[in-house]
Amino acid sequence: MGVIRSLRLPVLLIVGFFFLGNDLKAQSTYKKRVLETIEVDILTSLYTQEGDNAAVTGGIGTEKLLDFTPTIVISIPLNADDVLTIDAGISAYSSASSSNVNPFDGNGDADAFVESSGASGADVLTSALINYSHSSNDRNTILNGKLSISSEYDYFSFGIGSGITKLFNEKNTEVTLSVNAYFDSWSLIYPIELRNNRYRSATYAPSFTGFNGSARNSYSVGLLIAQILGVNLQGSFSLDLVLQDGLLSTPFQRVYFSDAVDNFVDNFHLADDIERLPNSRFKVAGGTRLNYYISEVFILRTFYRYYQDDWGISSNTAQIELPISIGDNFTLYPSYRFYNQTKADHFAAYNQHLSTDEFYTSDYDLSTFKANQIGFGINYTDLFTDFRIGPIGLKSIDARINRYERDSGLSSLIFMLGTKFIIDY
Secondary structure, three states, rough: OHHHHHHHHHHHHHHHHHHHHHOOOOOOOOOOOOOOOEEEEEEEEEEEEOEEHHHHOOEEEEEEEEEEEEEEEHHHOOOOOOOEEEEEEEEEOOOOOOOHHOOOOOOOOOOOOOOOOOOHHHHEEOOOOOEEEEEEOOEEEEEEEEEEEEOOOEEEEEEEEEEEEEEEEEOOOOEEEEEEEEEEEOOOOOOOOOOHHOOOOOOOOOOOOOOOEEEEEEEEEEEEEEEEEEOOOEEEEEEEEEEEOOOOOOOOEEEEEEEOOOOEEEEEEEEOOOEOOOOEEEEEEEEEEEEOOOOOOOEEEEEEEEEEEOOEEEEEEEEEEEOOOOOOOOEOOOOOOEEEEOOOOEOOOOOOOOOOOOOOHHHHHHHHOEEEEEEEEEEEOOOOOEEOOOOEEEEEEEEEEEEEEEEEOOEEEEEEEEEEEEOOO
């Protein structure tokens, strides 16, 4: 913990400016701009999900979700060396499980497998990120800093970060070091039956205590090493360390005890307690990529990552993608991804925890499961931005669709569309 917290942003900035200072001593010569024109990316995704293990209702119940996320990313060259990027978006979602934070505010009988018709099932998340990057004269050093903010009805996040990239060996070797910190806070919204005495009875009188604090902080350090290994082969290795502390539990996720009396209103099981997890978590992830140029038509891209944390979870991710070039403008992207993980020490299914446990959760994201994802995409690239409307030129259009399946029953479908434009000025 002390090692990670000691890697403060000023240290990285000092190191970065040391390298940049050496570069500035070089004789001034003509240099190509890092970014020639303003670039605008308009991104849209539509995500749908189905499942029967909602954490809001203690590991059972509908997980139906619909999320629509439009985003705009603007990259602005400030001069030959500096680029400012602004990333802003909203995420509008409708969640059946979230609606059951209060399952009794609808018109029908309360039921974990039926979403409430009340207002709590929909929300909008807004987010914005500003990134500033500076490249040295010889383009062998890149220094960047960023600020981010996001907000929804029960959560607020503020983030800062910085990074330095150094290229060696005639740009055949690239090393990037990055640090990030996020300072988040919850609005403590608990299941309705635990904050409203109207549901208490002779058999239902839970001894409920809310959380003392609402802050959640995350600190991360990342290292990326990329290397050109041959004419047709490129590889990279990444290592990420993440430390979280504060309120890591979700306040409105229910838990049920096997040694407690079951109490129902309509068809809805009243909560015995809420999810309670340790107030710290340390994560380590290491990954590697290998990209092989087969021919002018085919490129093979592979990825593997191993993850482990001190909550008992370990996981493996393997992915393969085979871009296929169709002429000068079109590329197809078939892909497959496999994922598996072990469960957290504190996970148990619906109504399986004991009231004497110190920590407990029935969130199936922390369970043992395997998952498969198949995807397909198509990209159109306008090499010379022939399509123009005044100073605006089309650079590329990218469309992708992914189908995800867990062996626990969760399934999802996501469609993504991205369009990149350049603006001459």
